[in-house]
Amino acid sequence: MNPQxxxxxxxxxxxxxxxxxGVTLTYSILRFANFAHSELLxxxxxxxxxxxxxxxxxxxxxxxxxxxxxxxxxxxxxGLVAVALTGLLALAVDAILFGRLRHRRxxxxxxxxxxxxxxxTLRSLIEFAFTSKPAYFTRExxxxxxxxxxxxxxxxxxxxxxLAAILxxxxxxxxxxxxxxxxxxxxxxxxxxxxxxGVDVRRVIRVVWLLGAALACxxxxxxxxxxxxxxxxGFDLLLPLFAAAILGGIGSVPGAMLAGLIVGLAEAATxxxxxxxxxxxxxxxxxxxxxLLRPQGLLGRAQA
Amino acid sequence: MPTDVDQQPGEERAAQxxxxxxxxxxxxxxxxxxxxxxxxxxxxxxxxxxxxxxxxGAGKTTLFNLIAGSLKPTAGGIFIDDRDVSHEGADRxxxxxxxxxxxxxxxxxxxxVLENVLTGRQHQAGEHIWMNFLRGGQVARExxxxxxxxxxxxxxxxxxxxxxxxxxxxxxxxxxLLELARILMADPRAILLDEPAAGVNPSLLEVIIExxxxxxxxxxxxxxxxxxxxxxxxxxxxxxxxxxxRYLTEGTPDEVVRDPAVIEAYLGEAA
Numbered sequence: 001m002n003p004q005x006x007x008x009x010x011x012x013x014x015x016x017x018x019x020x021x022g023v024t025l026t027y028s029i030l031r032f033a034n035f036a037h038s039e040l041l042x043x044x045x046x047x048x049x050x051x052x053x054x055x056x057x058x059x060x061x062x063x064x065x066x067x068x069x070x071x072x073x074x075x076x077x078x079g080l081v082a083v084a085l086t087g088l089l090a091l092a093v094d095a096i097l098f099g100r101l102r103h104r105r106x107x108x109x110x111x112x113x114x115x116x117x118x119x120x121t122l123r124s125l126i127e128f129a130f131t132s133k134p135a136y137f138t139r140e141x142x143x144x145x146x147x148x149x150x151x152x153x154x155x156x157x158x159x160x161x162x163l164a165a166i167l168x169x170x171x172x173x174x175x176x177x178x179x180x181x182x183x184x185x186x187x188x189x190x191x192x193x194x195x196x197x198g199v200d201v202r203r204v205i206r207v208v209w210l211l212g213a214a215l216a217c218x219x220x221x222x223x224x225x226x227x228x229x230x231x232x233x234g235f236d237l238l239l240p241l242f243a244a245a246i247l248g249g250i251g252s253v254p255g256a257m258l259a260g261l262i263v264g265l266a267e268a269a270t271x272x273x274x275x276x277x278x279x280x281x282x283x284x285x286x287x288x289x290x291x292l293l294r295p296q297g298l299l300g301r302a303q304a
Numbered sequence: 305m306p307t308d309v310d311q312q313p314g315e316e317r318a319a320q321x322x323x324x325x326x327x328x329x330x331x332x333x334x335x336x337x338x339x340x341x342x343x344x345x346x347x348x349x350x351x352x353x354x355x356x357x358x359x360x361g362a363g364k365t366t367l368f369n370l371i372a373g374s375l376k377p378t379a380g381g382i383f384i385d386d387r388d389v390s391h392e393g394a395d396r397x398x399x400x401x402x403x404x405x406x407x408x409x410x411x412x413x414x415x416x417v418l419e420n421v422l423t424g425r426q427h428q429a430g431e432h433i434w435m436n437f438l439r440g441g442q443v444a445r446e447x448x449x450x451x452x453x454x455x456x457x458x459x460x461x462x463x464x465x466x467x468x469x470x471x472x473x474x475x476x477x478x479x480x481l482l483e484l485a486r487i488l489m490a491d492p493r494a495i496l497l498d499e500p501a502a503g504v505n506p507s508l509l510e511v512i513i514e515x516x517x518x519x520x521x522x523x524x525x526x527x528x529x530x531x532x533x534x535x536x537x538x539x540x541x542x543x544x545x546x547x548x549x550r551y552l553t554e555g556t557p558d559e560v561v562r563d564p565a566v567i568e569a570y571l572g573e574a575a
Contacts, residue, residue, distance in 0.1 A: 179422075179430030179447065182415075186423045189412045196374060198398035198426045198490055207433050 003150045005268045011157050011226060012240075013264025014164035017257035018219035019237060020244035021171060022212025028188040028251030029208045030102075032111035036093065036118035037216060038234035038241055043122060044086040044217025045224040045233065046130055049137060051078035063138075068155040070140035071225065079221050083214045090213035091206060093118055119235070127231035135229040137221075160222045167215060168257040175253055180207055188251050240267070243283040247290045249300020259298060262286075324386070325350045325494050325525050326371060326402065331380035333366050333549075340366040342549035343380070348494060353516075353526040355540035355557065357533070359570050363549040364529045365407060368496050371527070372404040373397040398426065403487030404496035407529075409479035411471035411486075418467040420482055421454040424489030450489075457485040460518075462511055477508035484515065494525040501532040513538060533561060545569070 019041055026034045052074040056063040062074035097114055106114075144152035153161075175181035180203075186194040187204045195201050223233055244263050248255025267282045290297060326348040333341040341363045348354050356364055369375040371382055373394035381390045384400045392400075403424075411420050428450060429435040430443040458464045461481035466474065474482060480500050487495060500512050516539060520526050530536050536543060537557035545552040545560050547569040553560060560566050 174433070174436065178436050178443065179425075179428040179450075180433055180436065182419055182422055183431060185415060185419075186412050189414055190410065192374075193410050193412070194423070196372065196394040196404065197423050197486060198395050199423060200395060200426070200431070203431065210433070 001269065001272060004152065005272050006265070007147070007151050007153045007157070008271075009265030009268035010161060010261060011153075011264070012267055013261035014161055015219050015223055015260070016237070016240045016244045016263050017260025018164055018167060018215045018222070019241040020248060020256040020260050021168070021253050022216050023241050023245040024248060024250055024252065024256045025184075025208050025212050027245065029184060029191075029205065030098070030111075032108050032115070033242065034098075035112065035115040035238065036122060037115075037212065038238045039119045039122040039126075040086050040090055040213050040216040040234070041220035041223070041237065042126055042229075042231060042234035043089055043220070044082050044213070045220030045229050046126055046135075046231075047085045047217070048075065048078045048082035048221045049130075049135055049224065049229055051081050052137065054078075065138070065140050068142075069159060070138045070142045070154075070156050072138075075137055075221070075225070079218070082221065083217045086213040086217035087210040090209040093122075094205070094209050123231055123235060130229075130231065132231055135224075137225050137229070156225055160226060163218070163222070164257075167218065168253065171211065171215070172253045174211075180204070184208065185251075239280070239287070240264075240283040243287040243290075246295075247286055247297055249297030252297065252299040255297055255299030323350050324348070325352075325384065326527070327383040327386070328367065328371065329381050329383060331367070331370055331377045331382065333363070333370060333375060334378045340549050341370065341377075344546065344549065344551050345380075346544050346551065346554075348525050348527050350493070350525055351520070351523050352542070353520045353528065353540050355536040355543035356527060356529045356546065357531070357536060357543055357560070358546035358552070359572075361548075362546040362569075364546055365498060366549075367546070368404060368498050368527075368529060371397075372402065372496060398490050398492070401491070401493035402496065403490055403492035403494075405480065405483040405487065405498055405500065407498040407502060409476065409483045411474065411479050411482055413472035414470055416468050417458065417463055417471055417474070417482060418451070418454055420471050421457055421485045421489050422450055424486040425450045425454070426490060454485070454489060457488050460488075461485045461515060475505075475508075477504035477512070480504060480512060481508070481515070484512075488519070492524065494527065495519065497526060497528045497530075499529055499531065501530055501535050509535070533557065 019038065023034065023037050026037060055074040055078055063072040065072055097118055098111065101111055101114055142154040142156060144154045146152055175184060183199045183204050184207065186197065186199050187201055191201060240263050244260040245256055247262065248259035263283055263286055266286065267279050270282045271279050324347045328344060328346045330343050330345055331341055332339060332343055344367065358364055366375065370377050373392055373396060377390055381388050383389065384402060389397065389400060412423065428446045429439055430447055436443050455464065455467065458467055461484055463478060463481055463485065471482060497516065501509050504512060513535060516526060528536065528540060541556060542554060543557050543560045544554040545566050552569060553563055553565055
């Protein structure tokens with residue numbers, strides 16, 4: 001097997017992992033599978049595109065590539081604002097839709113169906129605003145650097161991998177070492193009890209939306225930078241994201257990242273060993289196998 | 305945490321005219337066709353240790369849920385420091401200084417014993433996500449203080465040796481002690497204890513009784529639901545009796561156990 005599979009798999013896996021962290025946090029705390037999560041990824045990428053284009057229009061120097069990467073300062077600056085905008089969008093969707101359904105004590109299936117509706121709406125709005133034509137953050141060409149053992153990676157790819165690793169460690173530390181992380185785990189385990197103990201459950205829910213949206217936005221920007229931007233880019237990632245969240249174990253941040261890497265590597269290996277047409281089937285096969293053989297996932301806990 | 309258990313007991317201070325801390329005024333709670341609490345009133349004074357007894361189904365735990373904010377009354381009001389808190393949620397009651405335990409203790413089973421106690425500490429800077437990045441020093445300092453206090457409380461409830469274990473490994477009695485430590489983390493002025501003796505082995509029961517005494521000696525008010533009359537008699541000088549959701553009578557433990565109306569309420573249940 002060509003060792004390049006490892007780099008390709010890690011790149012895809014890092015994207016899946018970041019997206020899956022948001023899915024797993026939302027699922028463990030709000031108790032429903034949010035199919036609109038992947039649209040936050042698309043929104044974040046397009047928000048960064050619009051903002052970086054605007055910054056570039058204001059000052060062409062901001063589009064000049066920062067060596068050795070393919071993008072200029074406009075993209076990281078726009079990315080910071082896009083993260084905030086994606087967080088605000090997630091809070092707005094919760095205030096308009098999910099929060100009201102929670103208040104009415106709607107069933108899980110109603111929440112899931114509502115998330116489908118929210119996904120369709122967001123996707124259509126993005127397509128309306130940006131058209132379905134692929135878009136790019138940069139047209140700069142990058143030469144992949146040799147990493148040894150026949151593997152190559154571009155500086156953008158290596159930066160994305162490093163950023164994903166830093167974010168996962170950061171979120172893991174936030175959950176395990178801080179007061180808000182402790183409150184999030186308490187709400188995840190027993191929301192009613194957390195309220196009685198004095199945990200501000202509404203604040204925890206806001207933090208979960210902000211955190212999940214921020215990671216989705218960064219994953220979207222990474223995807224747009226390494227591949228391209230399309231209104232369906234989030235939708236196409238939906239199955240791998242859920243496969244990674246469930247394989248990792250619902251509620252487990254390291255699990256989501258590890259599972260994202262496994263799904264990414266499995267896809268890359270399948271492309272090379274079986275054929276590219278089977279790539280999308282891999283996540284589905286993993287999802288079915290996990291649900292049948294180890295429903296609690298790799299790092300999740302079996303329900304009592 | 306109490307340092308001197310020989311000081312003037314809270315009970316004595318309450319008897320000398322302690323202020324009303326919690327007042328339940330004509331409270332009713334209706335579940336469909338069932339009136340679980342029916343126009344009941346009672347007062348818990350500052351520093352008092354009040355027993356609440358009654359046969360099964362009398363509405364004692366429902367009353368606890370109303371005082372703790374887990375339920376909102378369908379009529380009447382709950383007052384803390386003379387302020388109507390009837391429609392505030394459970395998380396706000398902690399802010400008013402009222403903590404509760406459960407008949408069947410409920411720890412966060414997958415979190416460690418120490419983390420369970422720490423969940424009781426609120427209003428830390430670290431609860432705000434940005435503060436963890438912008439004021440790392442303050443967050444770390446507060447967290448250290450919280451951990452120190454949680455460890456002291458675990459020592460107080462004799463669970464120090466289990467601080468790193470997940471709470472699911474604790475026995476029923478240990479879970480009750482853990483709940484006590486968790487609510488003490490919020491420095492409550494009033495503690496609502498729902499059957500702390502139920503299912504607890506005798507040696508651990510003595511620890512629980514002793515700790516409740518210490519807390520009352522430290523000035524904390526205690527409202528105790530308990531079927532174990534020996535425990536009630538050892539701890540409380542005043543007992544309120546409920547039956548069928550209503551106030552039946554009150555008095556010293558000796559008086560109420562000899563009261564014909566109380567005997568009838570219990571025997572009626574047995575019949």
